[in-house]
Amino acid sequence: MTTPGVKQSYTIPCSSVFRDAVQALAERRGVNAADLARSVMLIVPEKAIDEYEDPGDPPKSDRETIVLKSGPAEGRPWRRKPRLQLRLPPGFSIIMVRKALKMALDFDTGDVKMRVEKSDILAAESAALAEARALKKRQAEPPVELLQSREELERLRQIVDNLAFDPLDRGVTTFNEALHVMGFAPSARPDLREIRTKYRVLAAIHHPDSNYGSHQRMTQLNAAMDLLRRHIT
Template structure:
């Protein structure tokens, strides 16, 4: 059997036996009684209005647990009149082609909608979509001007800091390891490893490269000279 859509009207109906827990059976039968329909009508209504993928994705209440059984009196056959313990079930007549678990899911969906835990919202396919909300108004011009002024002040402050921290090139060039380390910003007596030296050089090169905003050809040349000295 498949989870296909219900066949067209006039198709010969099939009798389904839906094993289920007693509480589930009682709830479905009570729902049908309140609406004065049979259980098959409830299942067919859900199949008509809900897409098959939605029904298939809904949790299956499953078969009854081992201890959930009902006693019936056999009405025919050699054991006629004797009691028989069997699984609780629902008997439904509807179009063929459905899996039992699919119908059980449809009935569970009906109970969920009846209890309000799931709401079915029907939309007009021809309705125009609601327009998106308007964008928020731009900030007042005074706020924009204050932000620009604050950013400009911060840039000027950073320029001053870079200018103060920038080293003065040694007039006679670099002639010792200590002088090379001084140009790279290391204190006297320090002995940084090669990795630390390379990292410091890259950082200073981004500041003092002639193409940068704060660049200086003289300082960049001395940075290169310091690295050459330390490589040797």
């Protein structure tokens, strides 16, 4: 069951050949890959898509190289599976979306045809109208609610900034500095389990990809974790 008007990000692993074919079709039609998948899933019965061929994950030899944009490894190359990044309503499986994209490619080449009945068209129109109305309703929400959300987010940022440690000018070089960065008292002697627990909590806050993240704090948090771990082990 999907929620009209609400979308989430889907990462669809696939071969580089399949990815390139989907992107090329989307470009020719003046849409994006999510539009292709959504169009198929609006028209074609779910059972038909479920029974369709899945192009599957990429083979082990098919990898792409990207450069990391944040974190301790920022700027370093990383090999990963080729993928498509789509935004669709929640509730779809990765395989369902991938099959829908395969069906869109096969429709375009004429490898598969579908008999469309009036009931199918009416159902698709009804679903599209319902989604459009839900989206319009969400966009028409009073601006004051959005303003309040922004104000609340700013308050949370200020709270995190006030409670978080001040980055050390020279970086983390001593055991006591590592304790400070990790939020332990100067006299504390935490074990490895306590250190890992504290690190997970702080990393979720300070990671550059979070709403309150800080690259400098995350770098020093990693350095503190490494120093304390080496000191204990």
